[in-house]
Amino acid sequence: MTGGVLNEAYERFHRTGPEWGEDQLTNHGPMAVEVLVRRGRADCVEHWVEAYLERLDELPTGAAAITDDDWREALGDGRRVGDWTAYFERALAERPWREVLATWWERLLPGIVAGTTHGVIRVGHVVRALLAGAENPATLGELAHGLAFWAARSRPAPAANPPAGRLSPLATLESLPRVPDQRGNVAGRFGQLTRMPGWRTAVGGLAPAATAEEVPARLADLVAAATRRYLDHGHGQPVLLVHTATAPNAVLHTLPALPQELWTPSLTAIWTTTAAIYSAYAPPEAAPRSSLPTPPDGPGAVAEVLDRAVDHADEHVIKFTDTAAEVYTRTGDPDALAAALRVAQLIPPGRP
Structure with a gap:
């Protein structure tokens, strides 16, 4: 995988929110770029990213820090996506990514419909990069953004x-x-x-x-x-x-x-x-x-x-x-x- 191209794209997308526009459409940029790079189309990434960024909104700012004691209160609150992003960035700086993923996968699984499944899909794409050996600040940042989106939009499937x-x-x-x-x-x-x-x-x-x-x-x-x-x-x-x-x-x-x-x-x-x-x-x-x-x-x-x-x-x-x-x-x-x-x-x- 062409790590430099993917990392640069991730870093640019991390200045944007997981949704955009009045209809709260999902930001698919990081997911699509991971496919392009993994499939040997890294030469297409810069042009694709430039065009896609035009439609996106900035990452929402945080309101209050989420802690290990009160995270349940923020689960499913789309207004807290900035807070969730900061929480997972801290968690991934302090603990191995597999440990954070396992802990939060179990917690987030009941809300897997989040973002009409885009939360789990975004996480899945960056995990592929991490499993391929691309563990670095950009990919860990992308995992934080993916988990944050899933947490903020947590929604259960029908029983x-x-x-x-x-x-x-x-x-x-x-x-x-x-x-x-x-x-x-x-x-x-x-x-x-x-x-x-x-x-x-x-x-x-x-x-x-x-x-x-x-x-x-x-x-x-x-x-x-x-x-x-x-x-x-x-x-x-x-x-x-x-x-x-x-x-x-x-x-x-x-x-x-x-x-x-x-x-x-x-x-x-x-x-x-x-x-x-x-x-x-x-x-x-x-x-x-x-x-x-x-x-x-x-x-x-x-x-x-x-x-x-x-x-x-x-x-x-x-x-x-x-x-x-x-x-x-x-x-x-x-x-x-x-x-x-x-x-x-x-x-x-x-x-x-």
Whole structure:
């Protein structure tokens, strides 16, 4: 990984907040840049960052210090993101990053919907850099910003049964009922789930991981299933449904940095969240197969879809294509690459 390019980008983004604009849209800059660098597109970073920074707001200032004694009072308070950032910067200066991550992963897991999963996704991207050996002030600062966003926007997933069935992730996604009114914001749609007969049971139909050692494979299958389902259901809400694949992928790549006792709870939390987003936004009817893109094949197929994503420049397209390329590499399923082309059809090109 080209550490200098990534570190410089992180440092520039750390002067900005995790959200921007009146609609509180998420700042995806650090996440997309980590993908560009890891995928060998470091030469594109400066231009992409320059264009992306134009839309962002400054990092909010803090109001009062968060301490080890009163942090629960600030959890889920979006106004305290500056305070949370300062708290995690202090924690990471005093303790090893894996220790801080493990402590706070367990505390934050119940609020994994934070920022419509962008909190855990941002953490997942920087953990990949840290696990690759890029431990330095910039990456530790990025971990502080990611954890702070998660803490400030902490939000639980709708209550559902834990995995206790026999279905694969793909079959379970296909079995999920949809909310009656697929309009409005996340809160309104999730609120419908709790009143739907059978939703909790349907979520519990996923086959559980019998042991912690099975969790990575189960998560990988979930990422593959969500990527495949995006291909023919992504049109329901092209941006939100991206996260049914990228959020569990973030958890999957964070597992090596976590104690094994946190693996199974992490699978349950991200599966429930993925199911909730899918039920809230995926349309009942699939797009006709004839309307879907044909993926490239051959040894250069992954490079081609990644190049297309970089040219497209939208942050969601870049991140989803990274996940889809991983799925293809792992499974050989051409529908994963087709899904990467599909997301670029459904989401308008970015500005960089």
